[in-house]
Amino acid sequence: MVRPPCCHKEGVKKGPWTPEEDIILVTYIQEHGPGNWRAVPANTGLLRCSKSCRLRWTNYLRPGIKRGNFTQHEEKMIIHLQALLGNRWAAIASYLPQRTDNDIKNYWNTHLKKKLNKTPREVDQSDDQFSTSPSMSSSSANSNSNVSRGQWERHLQTDIHMAKKALFEALSPSIPIAATTSSSSESKHSASVSSFLGTQERSNPYASSTDNIAKLLKGWAKNSIKTQDSKNQLASNDFDSKIEIKKGVGIEGGGAFQSFPGFESFRSAVSPDEVKPKPKQSQWSLFEKWLFEDSGDILLDENPNFI
DNA sequence: AAACAAACCAACCGCGGCTCT
DNA sequence: TAGAGCCGCGGTTGGTTTGTT
Numbered sequence: 001m002v003r004p005p006c007c008h009k010e011g012v013k014k015g016p017w018t019p020e021e022d023i024i025l026v027t028y029i030q031e032h033g034p035g036n037w038r039a040v041p042a043n044t045g046l047l048r049c050s051k052s053c054r055l056r057w058t059n060y061l062r063p064g065i066k067r068g069n070f071t072q073h074e075e076k077m078i079i080h081l082q083a084l085l086g087n088r089w090a091a092i093a094s095y096l097p098q099r100t101d102n103d104i105k106n107y108w109n110t111h112l113k114k115k116l117n118k119t120p121r122e123v124d125q126s127d128d129q130f131s132t133s134p135s136m137s138s139s140s141a142n143s144n145s146n147v148s149r150g151q152w153e154r155h156l157q158t159d160i161h162m163a164k165k166a167l168f169e170a171l172s173p174s175i176p177i178a179a180t181t182s183s184s185s186e187s188k189h190s191a192s193v194s195s196f197l198g199t200q201e202r203s204n205p206y207a208s209s210t211d212n213i214a215k216l217l218k219g220w221a222k223n224s225i226k227t228q229d230s231k232n233q234l235a236s237n238d239f240d241s242k243i244e245i246k247k248g249v250g251i252e253g254g255g256a257f258q259s260f261p262g263f264e265s266f267r268s269a270v271s272p273d274e275v276k277p278k279p280k281q282s283q284w285s286l287f288e289k290w291l292f293e294d295s296g297d298i299l300l301d302e303n304p305n306f307i
Numbered sequence: 308a309a310a311c312a313a314a315c316c317a318a319c320c321g322c323g324g325c326t327c328t
Numbered sequence: 329t330a331g332a333g334c335c336g337c338g339g340t341t342g343g344t345t346t347g348t349t
Contacts, residue, residue: 014319016343038334054335055318090337105338106316 013047017056021046025053026061034062059102066098070107078104079112 017025028044034057037050046053059065070078074096081092089101089108096104 016317035335049319050334051320051336052318058336059317087338101337102317109339110315 011047012049012052014052017048017060021048022056022061025056029057029061034058055102059100062100064098065100065103067103070099070111074099075107075112078108079116082108082112 024044024046025040028040032039032043034054037054040046040050040053041048048056077096078092081095085091087105087108089105093099093101093104
């Protein structure tokens with residue numbers, strides 16, 4: 001069947017999102033929750049297609065998103081997860097709950113791919129992983145056509161094991177991460193704390209500026225802290241209280257945005273843990289189980305201090 | 308200071324899978 | 329069971345910023 005693209009309707013706006021649109025979208029989602037995206041443009045009056053709304057929410061407005069530089073730890077995780085899972089960015093993102101698939105994809109395409117291609121040794125390593133991992137491309141699979149299936153499977157097992165091991169190392173905070181593929185120094189990435197807050201060095205128009213979103217969220221958070229003091233904490237995805245500030249400030253009048261202070265107090269008010277999506281926990285458990293049960297014996301031999 | 312190139316990233320597009328009727 | 333519609337994902341594009349000459 002041929003389905004007309006959802007965004008080809010007349011009067012559907014494209015391009016960068018405005019603060020007003022963001023507020024409308026966030027407000028609606030606070031009230032109704034994410035999902036049923038088709039209803040969002042209809043119910044909010046936004047001149048955006050449902051896809052665009054979902055994308056804006058998941059990649060930018062959703063609470064708990066970490067922006068800015070990737071840490072070395074994250075970088076390593078992405079490399080190894082990519083080796084294991086291939087370009088399944090959503091799956092990879094599920095192990096980096098604070099990063100969006102789009103962010104990871106962009107980072108891979110703009111940074112990591114180049115890095116891995118830079119040093120021959122790393123290329124060899126990554127080629128090994130990629131050419132024998134389950135996620136390898138058909139072209140790379142063909143390049144091994146002269147290798148017998150048995151050999152290839154043994155190689156595959158070995159590489160999966162090695163990838164697991166590497167991933168284990170990356171996931172384990174107690175084990176020092178050796179400077180491997182990253183050419184960027186720790187100091188360069190040590191700004192992870194500040195990067196969590198989305199410090200973008202570049203000054204961008206609104207749509208690519210975290211500042212404005214930060215201001216918005218900060219405003220909501222600030223208000224919610226006041227109103228929810230007795231509740232003692234912010235629910236991870238619960239912005240119900242934050243909506244109040246919207247009602248107070250109003251979405252009309254761009255000047256309202258000027259009144260929002262910086263993001264700092266939002267940072268202090270909402271810790272990364274608090275905004276971490278809940279469902280990831282079970283994924284972690286399964287993943288860790290898979291990771292550790294197979295590699296655990298060897299890994300624990302090598303890292304007796306773990307656990 | 309201007310022109311050009313490279314890097315970056317938000318957003319779009321189209322496909323596949325799932326759900327509902 | 330088949331068709332229609334929606335959602336999510338991955339690939340790609342295009343605008344903006346930054347760096348270099």
